[in-house]
Amino acid sequence: MKPHALLALAASALFATSAVAEPGKWSDTPVRIVVTFPPGGTSDLVARILAQYLDSEFGQKAVVDNRPGAGGTVAADYVAQQPADGTTLILGNNAPFTIAPTQFESLPYDPVASFTHIANLGASTPGLFVQPSLGITDLDGFIALAKGDGVTYGSSGVGSITHILGQAVDTALQIETIHVPYQGSAPAIQDFRAGVLDAFYDSMAQNSAMIEDGEVVPLAVAAPERSKRFPEIPTFREQGYDVVIENWTGLSGPAGMDPAMVQTIHDSVEQIMAIPAVIEQMDQWGIAHTAMTTEDFSSFVANTITVWRPLIEAANVNGG
Amino acid sequence: MMLPEHPFTKGNAMREFLLRLRRSEDAASPPHAWLGALGGAGLLVLSVVFIIGGIKLGVGVPRRLGTGAFPVITGIALALLSVAIILSDLRDTRDAETPDWISFAAIGASLAIFAVVSDHLGLMPAVFLAVVVASLPDPSLRLSGKLILGAIISLGCWGLFIGLLDLPFQAFKGV
Amino acid sequence: MDIFASFGHGLLVAMQPENLLYCFIGVFLGTFIGVLPGIGSMAPISMILPLSFYLEPTSALVMIAGVYYGAEYGGSIASILMNIPGTPSSSITCIDGYPMAREGRAGIALFTSAIASFGGGMIGMVVMAVLAPALASLALNFGPAEYFAVILLGLVAASAVSNGSPVKGVAMVVAGLMLGTVGVDITTGAERFTMGIPELRDGVNLVVVAMGLFGVGELIVSIKANASGAHQTDIDYKQFYPSRAEWKSIFNPILRGGAIGSFFGALPGTGQTVASAVAYAVEKKLSRNRGNFGKGAIEGVAVPESANNSATQTAFIPTLTLGVPGSASMALVIGALMIHGITPGPRLLVEHADLFWGLVASFLIGNVMLLVLNIPMIGLWVRLLQIPYKYMYPTIIVLICMGVYSVNNNVFDIWLTLAFGWAGYLMRLFRFEPAPLLIGFVLGPMMEEQLRRAMLLSRGDPTVFLTRPISGVLIVITIGLLAYSCVSALRARRHQRGALRSAE
Numbered sequence: 001m002k003p004h005a006l007l008a009l010a011a012s013a014l015f016a017t018s019a020v021a022e023p024g025k026w027s028d029t030p031v032r033i034v035v036t037f038p039p040g041g042t043s044d045l046v047a048r049i050l051a052q053y054l055d056s057e058f059g060q061k062a063v064v065d066n067r068p069g070a071g072g073t074v075a076a077d078y079v080a081q082q083p084a085d086g087t088t089l090i091l092g093n094n095a096p097f098t099i100a101p102t103q104f105e106s107l108p109y110d111p112v113a114s115f116t117h118i119a120n121l122g123a124s125t126p127g128l129f130v131q132p133s134l135g136i137t138d139l140d141g142f143i144a145l146a147k148g149d150g151v152t153y154g155s156s157g158v159g160s161i162t163h164i165l166g167q168a169v170d171t172a173l174q175i176e177t178i179h180v181p182y183q184g185s186a187p188a189i190q191d192f193r194a195g196v197l198d199a200f201y202d203s204m205a206q207n208s209a210m211i212e213d214g215e216v217v218p219l220a221v222a223a224p225e226r227s228k229r230f231p232e233i234p235t236f237r238e239q240g241y242d243v244v245i246e247n248w249t250g251l252s253g254p255a256g257m258d259p260a261m262v263q264t265i266h267d268s269v270e271q272i273m274a275i276p277a278v279i280e281q282m283d284q285w286g287i288a289h290t291a292m293t294t295e296d297f298s299s300f301v302a303n304t305i306t307v308w309r310p311l312i313e314a315a316n317v318n319g320g
Numbered sequence: 321m322m323l324p325e326h327p328f329t330k331g332n333a334m335r336e337f338l339l340r341l342r343r344s345e346d347a348a349s350p351p352h353a354w355l356g357a358l359g360g361a362g363l364l365v366l367s368v369v370f371i372i373g374g375i376k377l378g379v380g381v382p383r384r385l386g387t388g389a390f391p392v393i394t395g396i397a398l399a400l401l402s403v404a405i406i407l408s409d410l411r412d413t414r415d416a417e418t419p420d421w422i423s424f425a426a427i428g429a430s431l432a433i434f435a436v437v438s439d440h441l442g443l444m445p446a447v448f449l450a451v452v453v454a455s456l457p458d459p460s461l462r463l464s465g466k467l468i469l470g471a472i473i474s475l476g477c478w479g480l481f482i483g484l485l486d487l488p489f490q491a492f493k494g495v
Numbered sequence: 496m497d498i499f500a501s502f503g504h505g506l507l508v509a510m511q512p513e514n515l516l517y518c519f520i521g522v523f524l525g526t527f528i529g530v531l532p533g534i535g536s537m538a539p540i541s542m543i544l545p546l547s548f549y550l551e552p553t554s555a556l557v558m559i560a561g562v563y564y565g566a567e568y569g570g571s572i573a574s575i576l577m578n579i580p581g582t583p584s585s586s587i588t589c590i591d592g593y594p595m596a597r598e599g600r601a602g603i604a605l606f607t608s609a610i611a612s613f614g615g616g617m618i619g620m621v622v623m624a625v626l627a628p629a630l631a632s633l634a635l636n637f638g639p640a641e642y643f644a645v646i647l648l649g650l651v652a653a654s655a656v657s658n659g660s661p662v663k664g665v666a667m668v669v670a671g672l673m674l675g676t677v678g679v680d681i682t683t684g685a686e687r688f689t690m691g692i693p694e695l696r697d698g699v700n701l702v703v704v705a706m707g708l709f710g711v712g713e714l715i716v717s718i719k720a721n722a723s724g725a726h727q728t729d730i731d732y733k734q735f736y737p738s739r740a741e742w743k744s745i746f747n748p749i750l751r752g753g754a755i756g757s758f759f760g761a762l763p764g765t766g767q768t769v770a771s772a773v774a775y776a777v778e779k780k781l782s783r784n785r786g787n788f789g790k791g792a793i794e795g796v797a798v799p800e801s802a803n804n805s806a807t808q809t810a811f812i813p814t815l816t817l818g819v820p821g822s823a824s825m826a827l828v829i830g831a832l833m834i835h836g837i838t839p840g841p842r843l844l845v846e847h848a849d850l851f852w853g854l855v856a857s858f859l860i861g862n863v864m865l866l867v868l869n870i871p872m873i874g875l876w877v878r879l880l881q882i883p884y885k886y887m888y889p890t891i892i893v894l895i896c897m898g899v900y901s902v903n904n905n906v907f908d909i910w911l912t913l914a915f916g917w918a919g920y921l922m923r924l925f926r927f928e929p930a931p932l933l934i935g936f937v938l939g940p941m942m943e944e945q946l947r948r949a950m951l952l953s954r955g956d957p958t959v960f961l962t963r964p965i966s967g968v969l970i971v972i973t974i975g976l977l978a979y980s981c982v983s984a985l986r987a988r989r990h991q992r993g994a995l996r997s998a999e
Contacts, residue, residue, distance in 0.1 A: 038823050039541040040830035048545055048834075066541070067904055070679070070696035074905070077693070103684070108693065152952060158684035180951055181682055183944075186819045190763070193817075196638040196952050209840050284836055316684075359925025363666060370673050373688055383955025387680045387687060390943040394673040401666035408660065409925075419924055423718040427711060427892065428913055434896045435909040450896060451889040457718055458885045473890055481897055489900075 023058060023267040027086050030061040033251075034079050034090045036072030039064075042285050046121065046249060047091045049281060053272040060268070071159060072096035073107060080109040084116065084254040086261045092117075092252045094161050098304045102312040103159050111305060116257040117298040119269040122282060122289035123246035125223040126165055127233065129207065129216040130199040131192070139173065139219055139239045145198075146175035154180050154188030154200040159315070162201035164308065165222055165245045167315035169201075172241040192216075203247070204230060205286025222246070229283075248304075249287065250297055266294050360406035364399055371395035423457045430454035442493035443482070447474035502624055505852025508553060509860055514853065517554045521561020522861045526868060528562075529569025532579040532710055532891070532898045535702070536566035536824045544827060552835040553850050557857040559831055563824055564616060564807045564858070567767065568865050571608040571800055572876055575601060577891060579710040584767035584803040586705055586933050587656065587775050591788065591795025598791050601877050602735035607793055608800045609869045611749050615801030616862040618753030619760065619808025624855050628844065630761040630809065631816035637762060639949035640959050644969035645762065646942040649769045651973050651980075652776035653934035661984055664931045671935020672942065674699065681940075682947050694907040699915075702902045704936055707912045708929035710895045712919020714888055735873050737793065745797040748778050752801030760806030763813040763821035764941055770806035771799035772934045780979075808858055815839050815851065 031054070033047045044066060051062035067075040076096035082088035097111045109115075128142070136142055145151055155163040158181045170177055177199075182188035185202045192200050193215070204227055210216045211230065220236045221227060222245045236243035251269055253262075272278055273289045282289060292300060370391045380386025430453040438446035451470040455461055461469070482489050508514065521543075528539045539562045547555035570582030575592035588608065595604040622630070637645075650672075654664040677688045678698030689695035737745065752774040759770035778798040779788045788795050811828070813819045818839035820826040829839055837847060844851050879887075899908045919929055953959035961967045 038826065039537070039544060040820070040823070040826035040828075042833070045830055045834055048548070052545065052548065064545075065904065068697075069903060069905075070693055073693065073696075074903075158679075158681060178951065180948055183681060186817075187763070190635070190813075190817055190819045191638060191948075194635050194638045206838075209838055209842060213842075281834075285833070359921065359927060362921075362925075363670060366670070367673070370676070370688070377685060377687060381955065382950055382957065385682075385947045385950055387683050387685045390946070391673060391676045391687065394669050394676070394939075398666060398669045398673060401662060401669060404662050405660075405666060408662065420715065420719045423715045424917065424920055427715050427718075428917060430889075430892055431711070431896065431909055431913040431916065434893070435906045435913075438896075438900070438909075439906045446896075447893050450893055454889040454892045455885065458888075460883075461885045469886060469889060473893055477893060477897060481901075489897075 023271045025060040026264045032065045036075040038068045077108045080114040084256040112302045115252045117252045119251045119266045120292040120297045121249045122287040123248040124286040127221040128219045151198045152178040154197045156185040360402045363402035367395045367398035426457045443489045505856035508853030509856035517558035521558035522565035525562035525565020526569040529566030540827045553853045575604045578713040587771040587799035594791035605873045611797040611800035612804040614749040615753040615804035619805030620858040622757040639945040640966040642945040644966040648973045652773040655776040667931040668935035671932040672939035675939025707915020708919035711916025715920040748794045748798040749801040752798040753805040756802030756805035757809040760809030763819040767803035767806040770802040774802035
């Protein structure tokens with residue numbers, strides 16, 4: 001299904017810094033994969049799938065260690081302080097690595113220098129959903145409504161990716177909407193169904209049932225191109241607004257890890273992400289894998305911070 | 321409360337006066353009344369901290385209540401309640417429990433030691449030391465008994481939490 | 496009625512040998528880990544989550560559910576024996592359970608708690624089987640204004656839980672609300688009262704508050720009390736079974752607790768703690784034995800246990816039919832389903848009828864298993880009380896530390912537990928009760944969130960709480976309850992004064 005992943009795997013093996021590196025086991029003691037969320041969410045499940053396949057494919061024992069709190073910064077701070085021996089890794093995402101550096105005045109770690117960013121796992125795409133009763137089907141209708149009666153939208157929290165997206169949309173469409181933060185997307189969707197919210201932003205895949213049932217009207221996806229699963233839903237770009245926000249997930253470790261070991265971990269992860277069963281599972285959660293070399297992934301993390309900074313500042317996420 | 325017979329209290333008026341004096345003493349000075357008022361005062365201080373902090377954070381407008389709105393609302397409610405508590409506790413004349421500051425300190429120290437040691441030396445030494453320190457205020461157990469108890473419990477914890485439940489604890493650290 | 500046919504079919508699913516086995520594993524793990532203070536159902540559920548990847552979705556769900564309600568059975572054991580709530584929702588059980596144990600009636604208290612849990616579980620099961628779609632659509636009618644009104648009702652009820660001065664009860668609820676504001680404000684992202692400590696950004700953990708105020712606070716009190724031998728009361732091992740009169744007196748409370756519990760369980764987020772608090776407060780108003788509440792009334796054990804167990808069952812309704820998890824454990828249930836490609840939602844009842852009815856039927860089986868498992872254990876638990884306290888309390892301290900540490904794997908929480916433990920001891924000295932504070936603390940953040948959200952959505956119009964029908968009715972009930980408590984408190988005082996005067 002994803003031949004380019006295998007190609008990338010071959011390519012990264014070719015350009016490997018160390019000749020001996022190949023996918024496999026890298027630590028005799030079990031590896032802890034630190035997750036920034038409590039158990040049960042998509043991020044936690046991804047980590048568990050990874051742990052499961054690391055064991056079954058390479059005999060590398062791995063356990064999931066959930067350290068939620070303070071927008072993922074508790075977990076990131078913890079990992080940054082661990083020995084760089086490959087036994088502690090973090091399943092990173094936007095929250096501690098992209099948003100927190102702008103959101104919080106001071107962080108106990110440096111999102112780039114304190115870590116070895118190893119492998120990109122993939123990204124999911126959020127979209128904009130509105131109530132069918134509003135009778136709008138495109139962004140122009142959304143703009144008209146926002147300028148008329150006003151629009152309320154739910155996000156999964158202050159400083160969450162859906163909040164940043166809401167801000168990005170407001171900026172691009174030159175409108176002002178009323179942001180109503182929730183703790184996670186599930187309660188926001190509940191209020192949406194109770195009819196108290198006009199709109200919400202959330203991952204496309206998580207809402208496939210509601211889309212099929214016509215309980216929501218999806219207006220646009222924030223991806224560079226239309227998703228394979230919902231080819232009928234246009235992107236923001238197609239409708240003339242440059243809004244692309246993706247929710248990435250990747251594997252990182254503390255700074256100063258041995259390059260050969262990093263390569264081994266990277267290649268093992270790439271190999272797992274190419275297993276059909278894993279691809280199918282990721283598809284269901286709406287996570288599209290893009291193979292990146294370790295170098296590319298590191299510069300991607302550093303780059304995202306700069307690109308997102310103005311949006312996060314505009315969203316005023318620290319309440320200042 | 322019976323007053324002892326005293327030559328000066330023979331007169332009815334005098335007796336009445338002394339009774340009244342004793343009653344007011346009861347209301348003002350017994351240890352419990354004093355402690356009770358202290359509890360209310362503590363709450364009052366706490367509520368003032370939250371009110372001031374809340375105002376600094378900003379109370380906002382009804383449509384968009386500010387970060388400080390809820391702390392201020394609850395702070396004011398608690399301040400009023402704690403004044404009522406101070407007043408009613410000053411009149412409360414029931415016997416107080418005598419504070420046990422030795423156990424207070426020992427249990428506190430035990431938790432503090434667990435926190436410090438488990439962070440630096442690992443779980444096993446932390447459990448051992450926490451048990452020994454916590455058992456200090458109990459005179460009925462000799463020191464050797466306390467040490468043995470510590471050893472047994474730390475082994476048990478290792479078996480239960482690391483062996484059986486597989487919680488992410490480290491038995492020994494940095495040794 | 497096709498409910499019976501569906502239930503019968505579900506029973507067949509649940510009776511399949513492998514489902515029976517996983518149900519047993521679940522309830523067994525849950526009840527034993529629930530005994531450990533503070534560990535709750537989260538740790539065992541996340542422990543078996545990876546295992547559930549390899550199971551049929553129904554088996555996985557049956558096992559996880561077993562852990563979840565099994566932990567509620569276990570949670571009450573620590574409450575009764577040591578005054579330490581094994582799970583936060585059993586903190587109400589402490590109020591009467593612990594005094595019963597101190598009177599040497601620990602066996603009866605444990606038996607009552609098992610029977611009440613069973614009764615509540617059964618009520619919850621019936622409610623789930625008959626009313627799941629109705630309750631799901633009810634929950635869908637709950638917007639921010641309605642949640643605010645329900646929480647307000649819960650808080651007014653919670654202040655009545657207190658046995659001491661009513662003013663102190665209300666003050667503790669309010670203090671709990673205030674304490675709940677510590678951390679990052681979820682509506683604006685600004686930090687409140689965190690003093691720059693990153694661990695406080697997410698607020699004080701509930702387990703920390705419960706373990707500190709109840710566990711550590713009680714421990715400091717009891718060291719001295721037990722050094723003089725007060726703890727080792729004679730226990731009659733034969734007397735585990737309630738007398739006929741006691742059976743009679745717990746029957747109605749179990750029914751009422753179960754009904755109240757299944758309502759609150761179905762509202763995501765409010766859950767078992769609120770259910771047990773409200774049920775206890777209602778019972779305290781209704782019971783003929785209300786004078787004994789807080790001093791070891793058997794009804795005071797039956798009611799919260801029945802309520803929290805029925806809430807535990809109905810908590811599956813919003814989780815499965817709306818996809819809204821009310822608690823972290825319920826989020827794990829959603830995770831376990833997602834890994835099998837099942838998306839919780841309104842269609843689950845139709846598309847995965849086997850799964851839903853198999854789960855409902857497994858409640859029956861699991862609760863019977865728990866009863867069979869727990870009743871013979873009572874003798875063993877009671878014997879724990881015979882262990883000299885000098886060995887017990889250092890063990891309890893360590894269990895508290897481990898329980899607190901396991902929540903976030905964070906040492907800072909132990910320092911906080913120390914602070915709350917000291918506060919808990921001082922509160923006992925000043926005759927304040929921890930239970931109302933805990934409930935205020937649980938509900939405070941939710942209350943604030945819903946209040947601000949409701950105001951935001953109504954564009955600043957406070958009458959929204961009265962004009963929306965459900966919230967309007969709830970507010971009127973709350974005011975009624977408040978007025979009734981005030982009047983009866985005043986009347987009691989006047990009565991007391993009158994009695995004093997006539998005595999003089």
